[in-house]
Amino acid sequence: MKTNDPGRLFTQARNGDRASLARILSLIERGSREGEELSRLSFAASSNSFTVGITGAPGSGKSTLTSALVEQIRQGGEEVAVLAIDPSSPFSGGAILGDRVRMQDHALDPGVYIRSMATRGHLGGLSVAVPEASRALGAVGFTNVIIETVGVGQVEVEIAEEADTTVVVVNPGWGDAVQANKAGLMEIADIFVINKADRGGVRETRRDLEMMLDMTNLGSYRPPIIETIAQEKKGVKEVLAAMRRHHEFAITSGVAATRRKARLEKELNRILQAAIAKQVMDRLASDEFIKERAEMANGSIDPRSLARLVLGELGIVSPLWPS
Ligand SMILES: Nc1nc2c(ncn2[C@@H]2O[C@H](COP(=O)(O)OP(=O)(O)OP(=O)(O)O)[C@@H](O)[C@H]2O)c(=O)[nH]1
Ligand SMILES: [Mg+2]
Structure with a gap:
């Protein structure tokens, strides 16, 4: 029987019921009331x-690479969950179908989800929904959670940052392809993977990365650069080993705890900002402000003054508006 009862879903998912787990993730993704309770439980x-x-x-x-890593992790006997993030589209588009195809190898393995x-419609968007979903997966017993996201924009980078360890995948000749977000990716990488190492230009790419690392203030940990041919599963074992090594380092050095704290602060921030923005926009859109919005359109009230009116109604004192 289908239930939306958070407590029951949670217990069932922890007992290995995949349908309940799927339901949990949908409720979280949707930002529902039950999703909130499930996040709390997780x-x-x-x-x-x-x-x-x-x-x-x-x-x-x-x-x-993810698929090959999953195989590698399974060989070690551990369970693994994969969250493939599609920030660009609210619908299951072609990219995700492609992912599904590549993941087919694991379709029959009950240790892989x-x-x-x-x-x-999650309040705070994906950058809140993903950590909540990831915690839910951990809470129901997955010892490994892999989050795959396309590193093109700020949101995607934020999502990748939500993990204990962040792997940045580049290709030979990457310089031209991701120029725009190079700095962002450099900042978050704990491990660099040069995938498609079967192609030319690997040495130049490695040199390029080493140089950028040299210019970065690194502390005691320097992100390793690992070459892979993911298609042929070459170098994948090394990537997994580097992931474990980084995790170990992060725990013993205290980096993991510091990051966790910062992540939670950010998550709280996003939720609050989204909640407040929603409340304010709803109030502004209500009948109460029809007259004022018309006045703004005809030039008799300016945006800032109208904003002050709405914020005043809601009892929000903005630091942007010194009183
Ligand atoms: N030559 C070569 N091709 C590879 C290698 N690894 C993956 N590919 C191919 O590159 C293409 C893209 O691979 P995906 O794994 O879908 O890449 P992705 O980064 O997940 O793509 P999106 O999720 O769409 O951003 C596929 O055709 C793969 O078969 C490799 O090591 N060498
Ligand atoms: Mg993909």
Whole structure:
């Protein structure tokens, strides 16, 4: 029987019921009331899951690498969940279908759970829904959670950052392809993977990355650069080893705890900002302000003054408006 009762869903999912898990993730994705309760339950549940963000330019081989990593993790006997994020489209588009095809190898393995996610009205969007979903996966028992996201924009980078360890996938000759977001990717990478190492230009790409790392203030940890041919599963073992090494480093150095704290602060921030913005916009759109909006249109009240009116109504004092 289908239930939306958070407590029951949670218990059933922890007992291995995949349908309940799917329901949980849908409720979280949708930002429903039940989703909120499920997030609370997940947060409170103990979990020793290790989350890895895999990001990089479109088509760089993230899904192929993920699939190979899943296989590698399964060989070690651990369970693994994959969240494939599709920030661009609220619908299951072609990219996700492609991911599904690449993940087919694992379709029959009960130790692997694969799920694509898009934003569906969650307050705070994907950058809140994804960590909530990832915690839910950890709470129901997955020791490994891989989050795949296309590293093209700020939101995607933020999502990749939500993980304990972030892997940035580049290709030989990447410089031209992702020029725009190079700095952003450099900042979040704990591990660099040069995938498609069967192509020319690997040495130049490695040199390029090393140079950028040299110019970055790194502290005691320097992100390793690993070459892979994901299609042939070459170098994948090394990537997994580097992931575990980084995680180990992060825990013993205290980096993991610091990051976790910062992540939670950011998450709280996003929720509050989204909630307040929604409340304010709803009030502004209400009949109460029809007259004022018309006045703004005809030039008799300016946007800032109208904003002050709405904020005043809601009792919000904005630091932008010194009184
Ligand atoms: N030559 C070569 N091709 C590869 C390698 N790894 C993946 N590919 C191919 O690159 C293409 C894109 O691979 P995906 O794994 O879908 O890349 P992705 O980064 O997940 O793509 P999006 O999710 O669409 O951004 C596919 O045709 C793969 O078969 C590799 O090591 N060498
Ligand atoms: Mg993909």
